[in-house]
Amino acid sequence: MSDLRRRHFLSTLFGTGVASLALGQEKLSYKGENIRFGLVTYMWGADLDLPTLIASLEKAEVLGVELRIDQAHGVSPKLSAAERAEVRKKFEDSKVELVGMGTNFNFHSPDPAEVKKNIEGAKEYIKLCHDIGGSGVKVKPDQLPKNVAKEKTLEQIGKALAELGDYSSGFGQEIRLEVHGQVTDLGDVARVMKTADRPNVKVCWNSNDKDQEGEGIEANFAKVQEYLGHTVHIRGANVPGYAWDKVAKLLVAADYDGWVLLEAGGKRPEGDPAAIFAAQKEAFMKLVTAARAGAGA
Numbered sequence: 001m002s003d004l005r006r007r008h009f010l011s012t013l014f015g016t017g018v019a020s021l022a023l024g025q026e027k028l029s030y031k032g033e034n035i036r037f038g039l040v041t042y043m044w045g046a047d048l049d050l051p052t053l054i055a056s057l058e059k060a061e062v063l064g065v066e067l068r069i070d071q072a073h074g075v076s077p078k079l080s081a082a083e084r085a086e087v088r089k090k091f092e093d094s095k096v097e098l099v100g101m102g103t104n105f106n107f108h109s110p111d112p113a114e115v116k117k118n119i120e121g122a123k124e125y126i127k128l129c130h131d132i133g134g135s136g137v138k139v140k141p142d143q144l145p146k147n148v149a150k151e152k153t154l155e156q157i158g159k160a161l162a163e164l165g166d167y168s169s170g171f172g173q174e175i176r177l178e179v180h181g182q183v184t185d186l187g188d189v190a191r192v193m194k195t196a197d198r199p200n201v202k203v204c205w206n207s208n209d210k211d212q213e214g215e216g217i218e219a220n221f222a223k224v225q226e227y228l229g230h231t232v233h234i235r236g237a238n239v240p241g242y243a244w245d246k247v248a249k250l251l252v253a254a255d256y257d258g259w260v261l262l263e264a265g266g267k268r269p270e271g272d273p274a275a276i277f278a279a280q281k282e283a284f285m286k287l288v289t290a291a292r293a294g295a296g297a
Contacts, residue, residue, distance in 0.1 A: 029295035032252035035288050037281040038064025038099055040233060040263040046071045048273065050090060057096045059274035062281050064259045066138065066231065068102045069125075075101070075132065077124040084131040091133055099231060099259050100134040100176065101125050106142035107160035108153050108183075119160055126168045126175075136174030136230065138204055139164070141183035141192060154188055158195025165198030176229050179206040186211070186223040193227045202229025206263075207242060217243055221250045230258035235265060237283035248287035252295055260284060 039045055039062055045053055050073045057065060067075050075087055091098045105122040107115050125137045141157050144150055164175045175198075179189055189203060203224045211217050232251070237244055251260070262280050269276055 028289065028292040029252065031255040031295055032288055032292045034255070034257040035251055035285075036064055036259050037285055038062055038066070038097075038259045038261045039277060040066045040102055040261045041068045041071055041073065042102070042263045043266060044262070044264045044268040044273070044276070045073075047268075048072055050074065050087065052273075054090060054094045054096050056273040057277065058094055060278035060281065062262075062277045063095050064097045064099045064261070066099045066102045066259075066261055067134075069104070075128070077128050079128070079132075081131070084128065088131065088133040098129075098132060098134040099261065100136040100138060100174070101129045102138040102178075104140060106140045106181075107157045108141065108143045108145060110145050110148055115156065115160060119163060122164055122175075123167055126164070126171055126173050129173055130171035135172070136176050136202075137168070138176040138178050138231070140178050140180045141189070142181035144182045150188070151191075154183075154191050155195050157183070158192045158197075161192065161196035161201045162198050165196060165201040169198075169200055173200070174229050175201045176204040176231050177201065178204040178233065179208060179224075184208045184210040186220040190223045190227070193224070203227040204229060205232045205247075207232075207234045207247065209242065212243060217246050218250065221247075225250075225254055228254070228256065228258070232256070232258065232260045233263040234260055234284065235263060237280055237287065239264075244284070245287050245290070248284070249291040249294070252288060252291040 039057060041053065046068065048056065053065065053073055057063065067073055069076065079087065103122060103125050105118040107118055109115050122137060122139055129137050144153055161175060161177060168175055177192065179186070183189060193201065193203060205224070205228060211220050214220065234244065234247070235242070262277070
């Protein structure tokens with residue numbers, strides 16, 4: 001790959017100055033150059049209205065966002081066609097990409113009516129996400145009900161995802177299954193994905209503590225690597241107790257092409273949101289750069 005092409009990727013991630021410095025000082029592998037850093041509004045962006053959110057992300061050069069539901073940004077299926085067009089234009093007029101919508105819909109309930117209700121709710125967000133220019137909708141596997149065989153629940157979740165995958169293909173959307181709740185064993189997640197068996201149904205790696213258990217994070221990552229979608233969630237690049245450097249190495253080795261999205265919990269630290277978001281980007285992308293340097297050209 002030419003230096004010009006590589007400089008484009010680096011400048012997209014870090015800015016022109018850092019791109020030049022990196023190219024001048026070390027040989028970076030082409031793998032990992034399409035990893036981008038963004039934000040899930042979850043907690044740290046929950047209180048920001050849409051113009052403030054977009055402005056803060058632009059200032060931070062954190063150029064992708066997954067919007068959680070029921071937050072200050074006000075983006076929901078209640079929006080009229082005109083209001084949806086207005087949201088879409090706000091993103092199109094900015095440097096920030098709307099990565100998608102983050103919902104809490106799940107499909108584990110033993111009650112078929114409850115499962116159907118959640119499927120229909122997810123469909124509303126699929127249509128919304130299409131209308132406002134996003135590329136996918138996040139859902140959850142969530143729980144393993146008592147007195148129901150785990151295998152039955154996993155199959156049920158997979159079939160619900162298959163239905164959503166078929167529906168969302170008509171809207172050009174990706175269904176992103178966040179590894180969450182009681183379904184955080186990556187082997188179980190792989191079983192769900194085999195049942196779903198749709199090219200646009202993918203896994204959103206969620207950086208759970210359980211990832212590091214059993215055979216270790218590398219083996220667990222391998223169980224779902226083939227199913228990874230265009231979003232990965234992290235709690236923060238410097239939160240203790242999790243192998244963030246290993247995640248960066250795994251994503252680089254996989255030549256991941258997608259968004260690493262900050263999904264930090266708790267209250268956002270005091271200060272300028274843009275500066276806080278930018279610091280998180282810098283911390284994680286340093287890990288990515290180190291992994292690319294270690295991977296060779």
